[in-house]
Amino acid sequence: MNSMEQIRDKLKYKTVGIAGAGGLGSNCAQALVRVGVGHIIIADFDVVEVSNLNRQFYFYNQIGTPKVIALKENLLRIDPKASVSSIHTKLSPDNLIRYFACCDVVVEAFDLAVMKQMLIETMAEQLPHIPVVCGLGMAGWGNSDKIRMQKLGNLHICGDQESEVSEMLPPLAPRVLMVSGMEANEVLAILLNDFSIEL
Amino acid sequence: MNITLNTRPESFNADQLSVAEIIRIKNYTFKMLITKINGQVVKTDDREAAMVSDGDVLEVIHLISGG
Numbered sequence: 001m002n003s004m005e006q007i008r009d010k011l012k013y014k015t016v017g018i019a020g021a022g023g024l025g026s027n028c029a030q031a032l033v034r035v036g037v038g039h040i041i042i043a044d045f046d047v048v049e050v051s052n053l054n055r056q057f058y059f060y061n062q063i064g065t066p067k068v069i070a071l072k073e074n075l076l077r078i079d080p081k082a083s084v085s086s087i088h089t090k091l092s093p094d095n096l097i098r099y100f101a102c103c104d105v106v107v108e109a110f111d112l113a114v115m116k117q118m119l120i121e122t123m124a125e126q127l128p129h130i131p132v133v134c135g136l137g138m139a140g141w142g143n144s145d146k147i148r149m150q151k152l153g154n155l156h157i158c159g160d161q162e163s164e165v166s167e168m169l170p171p172l173a174p175r176v177l178m179v180s181g182m183e184a185n186e187v188l189a190i191l192l193n194d195f196s197i198e199l
Numbered sequence: 200m201n202i203t204l205n206t207r208p209e210s211f212n213a214d215q216l217s218v219a220e221i222i223r224i225k226n227y228t229f230k231m232l233i234t235k236i237n238g239q240v241v242k243t244d245d246r247e248a249a250m251v252s253d254g255d256v257l258e259v260i261h262l263i264s265g266g
Contacts, residue, residue, distance in 0.1 A: 124240030
Protein backbone atom coordinates (compact mmCIF):
# COMPACT_ATOMS: atom_id res chain seq x y z
CA MET A 1 0.00 0.00 0.00
CA ASN A 2 1.21 3.52 -0.68
CA SER A 3 1.33 5.98 2.20
CA MET A 4 -2.12 7.53 1.56
CA GLU A 5 -3.70 4.06 1.40
CA GLN A 6 -2.02 3.16 4.70
CA ILE A 7 -3.42 6.31 6.33
CA ARG A 8 -6.92 5.65 4.99
CA ASP A 9 -6.68 2.03 6.12
CA LYS A 10 -5.85 3.20 9.65
CA LEU A 11 -8.64 5.81 9.69
CA LYS A 12 -11.47 3.78 8.16
CA TYR A 13 -12.60 2.28 11.49
CA LYS A 14 -12.50 5.61 13.35
CA THR A 15 -15.50 7.73 14.31
CA VAL A 16 -15.33 11.49 14.86
CA GLY A 17 -18.17 13.53 16.38
CA ILE A 18 -18.55 17.17 15.35
CA ALA A 19 -20.67 19.46 17.52
CA GLY A 20 -21.79 22.32 15.32
CA ALA A 21 -21.80 22.63 11.51
CA GLY A 22 -20.84 26.29 11.13
CA GLY A 23 -17.47 27.71 10.09
CA LEU A 24 -15.40 25.35 12.23
CA GLY A 25 -17.51 22.20 11.91
CA SER A 26 -18.25 22.28 8.18
CA ASN A 27 -14.63 22.93 7.19
CA CYS A 28 -13.22 20.49 9.72
CA ALA A 29 -15.60 17.79 8.39
CA GLN A 30 -14.43 18.49 4.85
CA ALA A 31 -10.77 17.93 5.82
CA LEU A 32 -11.59 14.74 7.73
CA VAL A 33 -13.56 13.24 4.84
CA ARG A 34 -10.80 14.07 2.37
CA VAL A 35 -8.25 12.27 4.51
CA GLY A 36 -10.48 9.22 4.94
CA VAL A 37 -11.98 9.20 8.45
CA GLY A 38 -14.38 6.23 8.49
CA HIS A 39 -17.44 7.71 10.13
CA ILE A 40 -18.44 11.27 10.95
CA ILE A 41 -21.36 12.24 13.19
CA ILE A 42 -22.42 15.88 12.81
CA ALA A 43 -25.00 17.60 14.99
CA ASP A 44 -26.43 21.09 14.44
CA PHE A 45 -29.88 22.72 14.64
CA ASP A 46 -29.36 25.59 12.20
CA VAL A 47 -30.14 26.21 8.51
CA VAL A 48 -27.79 27.69 5.89
CA GLU A 49 -28.09 31.49 5.58
CA VAL A 50 -26.53 33.82 3.04
CA SER A 51 -24.34 35.35 5.76
CA ASN A 52 -22.72 31.93 6.38
CA LEU A 53 -21.24 31.75 2.88
CA ASN A 54 -18.30 34.03 3.80
CA ARG A 55 -16.66 31.15 5.68
CA GLN A 56 -18.76 28.00 5.87
CA PHE A 57 -18.60 25.02 3.50
CA TYR A 58 -21.98 25.60 1.83
CA PHE A 59 -23.20 26.92 -1.51
CA TYR A 60 -25.69 29.57 -2.61
CA ASN A 61 -28.32 27.04 -3.71
CA GLN A 62 -28.31 25.49 -0.21
CA ILE A 63 -29.68 28.58 1.58
CA GLY A 64 -32.58 27.51 3.77
CA THR A 65 -31.47 23.87 3.98
CA PRO A 66 -30.57 22.43 7.42
CA LYS A 67 -26.77 22.64 7.69
CA VAL A 68 -26.34 18.97 8.57
CA ILE A 69 -28.28 17.93 5.45
CA ALA A 70 -26.40 20.34 3.16
CA LEU A 71 -23.06 19.30 4.69
CA LYS A 72 -23.71 15.61 4.17
CA GLU A 73 -24.60 16.37 0.54
CA ASN A 74 -21.31 18.28 0.08
CA LEU A 75 -19.20 15.64 1.84
CA LEU A 76 -20.69 12.90 -0.34
CA ARG A 77 -19.73 14.91 -3.42
CA ILE A 78 -16.12 14.62 -2.22
CA ASP A 79 -16.42 10.92 -1.43
CA PRO A 80 -19.68 9.09 -2.30
CA LYS A 81 -18.64 6.25 0.01
CA ALA A 82 -18.13 8.49 3.05
CA SER A 83 -20.19 7.50 6.07
CA VAL A 84 -21.83 10.62 7.51
CA SER A 85 -24.57 10.75 10.15
CA SER A 86 -26.51 14.02 10.21
CA ILE A 87 -28.33 14.92 13.42
CA HIS A 88 -30.58 17.96 13.03
CA THR A 89 -30.99 18.95 16.65
CA LYS A 90 -29.79 21.36 19.31
CA LEU A 91 -27.22 19.58 21.47
CA SER A 92 -27.77 19.40 25.23
CA PRO A 93 -25.91 17.59 28.05
CA ASP A 94 -28.36 14.68 27.72
CA ASN A 95 -28.41 14.09 23.99
CA LEU A 96 -24.74 14.79 23.27
CA ILE A 97 -23.74 11.88 25.50
CA ARG A 98 -26.01 9.61 23.48
CA TYR A 99 -24.77 10.79 20.09
CA PHE A 100 -21.06 10.96 20.89
CA ALA A 101 -20.48 8.00 23.25
CA CYS A 102 -19.18 5.88 20.34
CA CYS A 103 -16.70 8.49 19.06
CA ASP A 104 -12.92 8.23 19.14
CA VAL A 105 -12.66 12.04 19.24
CA VAL A 106 -15.19 14.87 19.55
CA VAL A 107 -14.67 18.25 17.86
CA GLU A 108 -16.21 21.28 19.56
CA ALA A 109 -17.27 23.55 16.70
CA PHE A 110 -19.92 25.76 18.28
CA ASP A 111 -20.28 29.49 17.87
CA LEU A 112 -21.33 30.55 21.38
CA ALA A 113 -19.03 30.38 24.43
CA VAL A 114 -21.85 29.05 26.60
CA MET A 115 -22.24 26.04 24.28
CA LYS A 116 -18.47 25.47 24.21
CA GLN A 117 -18.52 25.37 28.01
CA MET A 118 -21.50 22.99 28.08
CA LEU A 119 -19.78 20.53 25.74
CA ILE A 120 -16.36 20.61 27.42
CA GLU A 121 -17.81 20.21 30.93
CA THR A 122 -20.29 17.50 29.92
CA MET A 123 -17.66 15.49 28.04
CA ALA A 124 -15.20 15.78 30.95
CA GLU A 125 -17.84 14.56 33.40
CA GLN A 126 -19.64 11.90 31.35
CA LEU A 127 -17.16 10.70 28.70
CA PRO A 128 -13.76 11.63 30.15
CA HIS A 129 -11.88 9.01 28.09
CA ILE A 130 -12.80 10.70 24.78
CA PRO A 131 -10.44 13.50 23.67
CA VAL A 132 -12.09 16.83 22.86
CA VAL A 133 -10.68 19.26 20.28
CA CYS A 134 -11.99 22.77 20.80
CA GLY A 135 -11.84 25.98 18.71
CA LEU A 136 -11.18 29.15 20.67
CA GLY A 137 -10.44 32.56 19.15
CA MET A 138 -10.42 33.08 15.37
CA ALA A 139 -12.22 36.37 14.67
CA GLY A 140 -10.84 39.07 12.38
CA TRP A 141 -7.84 38.88 10.05
CA GLY A 142 -4.04 38.88 10.16
CA ASN A 143 -2.18 37.80 13.30
CA SER A 144 -1.48 34.37 11.83
CA ASP A 145 1.29 33.82 14.37
CA LYS A 146 -1.16 34.15 17.30
CA ILE A 147 -3.05 30.99 16.33
CA ARG A 148 -1.74 28.05 18.34
CA MET A 149 -2.63 24.72 19.93
CA GLN A 150 -2.60 24.12 23.68
CA LYS A 151 -3.08 20.63 25.10
CA LEU A 152 -4.51 20.37 28.61
CA GLY A 153 -4.95 16.68 29.43
CA ASN A 154 -7.23 15.37 26.70
CA LEU A 155 -8.60 18.82 25.86
CA HIS A 156 -6.89 20.22 22.77
CA ILE A 157 -7.49 23.97 22.34
CA CYS A 158 -6.99 25.46 18.85
CA GLY A 159 -7.06 29.22 18.22
CA ASP A 160 -5.58 32.45 19.53
CA GLN A 161 -7.70 32.28 22.73
CA GLU A 162 -8.35 36.04 22.60
CA SER A 163 -10.15 37.33 19.48
CA GLU A 164 -13.87 37.10 20.18
CA VAL A 165 -16.39 37.64 17.39
CA SER A 166 -18.00 41.11 17.47
CA GLU A 167 -19.25 43.81 15.08
CA MET A 168 -15.68 45.15 14.92
CA LEU A 169 -14.16 41.69 14.55
CA PRO A 170 -16.30 39.43 12.32
CA PRO A 171 -15.45 35.81 11.60
CA LEU A 172 -13.85 35.59 8.14
CA ALA A 173 -12.89 32.59 6.03
CA PRO A 174 -9.07 32.70 6.31
CA ARG A 175 -8.71 32.55 10.10
CA VAL A 176 -11.78 30.31 10.54
CA LEU A 177 -10.24 27.90 8.02
CA MET A 178 -6.91 28.06 9.86
CA VAL A 179 -8.53 27.03 13.13
CA SER A 180 -10.82 24.41 11.57
CA GLY A 181 -7.78 22.98 9.78
CA MET A 182 -5.88 22.96 13.05
CA GLU A 183 -8.78 21.13 14.72
CA ALA A 184 -8.78 18.51 11.93
CA ASN A 185 -5.00 18.21 12.28
CA GLU A 186 -5.33 17.57 16.02
CA VAL A 187 -7.97 14.92 15.33
CA LEU A 188 -5.52 13.22 12.99
CA ALA A 189 -2.71 13.45 15.53
CA ILE A 190 -4.97 11.68 18.05
CA LEU A 191 -6.24 9.03 15.61
CA LEU A 192 -2.79 8.35 14.12
CA ASN A 193 -1.03 8.22 17.48
CA ASP A 194 1.41 5.25 17.40
CA PHE A 195 1.01 4.96 13.61
CA SER A 196 3.85 5.35 11.15
CA ILE A 197 4.08 4.78 7.40
CA GLU A 198 5.72 1.53 6.33
CA LEU A 199 7.91 1.93 3.26
CA MET B 200 0.66 27.84 49.28
CA ASN B 201 2.49 27.79 45.95
CA ILE B 202 0.60 26.62 42.87
CA THR B 203 0.97 26.74 39.12
CA LEU B 204 -1.70 28.94 37.54
CA ASN B 205 -1.89 28.82 33.75
CA THR B 206 1.75 27.63 33.53
CA ARG B 207 3.05 30.39 35.86
CA PRO B 208 4.06 30.01 39.53
CA GLU B 209 1.70 31.80 41.91
CA SER B 210 1.73 32.23 45.72
CA PHE B 211 -1.25 32.79 48.05
CA ASN B 212 -1.36 33.48 51.81
CA ALA B 213 -3.53 30.47 52.63
CA ASP B 214 -3.14 26.71 53.01
CA GLN B 215 -6.06 26.07 50.69
CA LEU B 216 -8.37 28.15 48.53
CA SER B 217 -11.39 27.19 46.47
CA VAL B 218 -11.27 27.62 42.70
CA ALA B 219 -13.96 30.32 43.03
CA GLU B 220 -11.87 32.22 45.62
CA ILE B 221 -8.81 32.19 43.35
CA ILE B 222 -10.94 33.45 40.45
CA ARG B 223 -12.12 36.35 42.67
CA ILE B 224 -8.62 37.11 44.02
CA LYS B 225 -7.15 37.14 40.51
CA ASN B 226 -10.08 39.28 39.35
CA TYR B 227 -10.92 37.10 36.35
CA THR B 228 -14.00 38.88 35.05
CA PHE B 229 -14.87 36.67 32.09
CA LYS B 230 -18.19 34.92 32.63
CA MET B 231 -17.41 31.83 30.59
CA LEU B 232 -14.53 29.82 31.97
CA ILE B 233 -13.24 26.29 31.95
CA THR B 234 -11.35 25.41 35.14
CA LYS B 235 -9.09 22.41 35.68
CA ILE B 236 -7.22 21.22 38.77
CA ASN B 237 -4.35 18.87 37.94
CA GLY B 238 -5.94 18.11 34.58
CA GLN B 239 -9.44 17.37 35.92
CA VAL B 240 -12.26 19.69 34.82
CA VAL B 241 -14.05 21.42 37.71
CA LYS B 242 -17.58 22.28 36.55
CA THR B 243 -18.97 25.77 37.03
CA ASP B 244 -21.30 24.67 39.86
CA ASP B 245 -18.45 22.93 41.74
CA ARG B 246 -16.00 25.85 41.88
CA GLU B 247 -16.96 27.00 45.41
CA ALA B 248 -16.36 23.50 46.80
CA ALA B 249 -13.30 22.44 44.78
CA MET B 250 -10.16 23.18 46.82
CA VAL B 251 -6.71 24.01 45.47
CA SER B 252 -3.71 23.07 47.65
CA ASP B 253 0.05 23.58 47.65
CA GLY B 254 1.67 22.10 44.55
CA ASP B 255 -1.55 21.91 42.50
CA VAL B 256 -1.74 22.95 38.88
CA LEU B 257 -4.77 25.17 38.16
CA GLU B 258 -5.85 26.08 34.65
CA VAL B 259 -8.38 28.84 33.99
CA ILE B 260 -9.34 29.11 30.32
CA HIS B 261 -11.41 32.05 29.04
CA LEU B 262 -14.10 30.88 26.65
CA ILE B 263 -14.92 33.29 23.85
CA SER B 264 -17.55 33.10 21.13
CA GLY B 265 -16.86 32.41 17.46
CA GLY B 266 -16.90 29.43 15.20
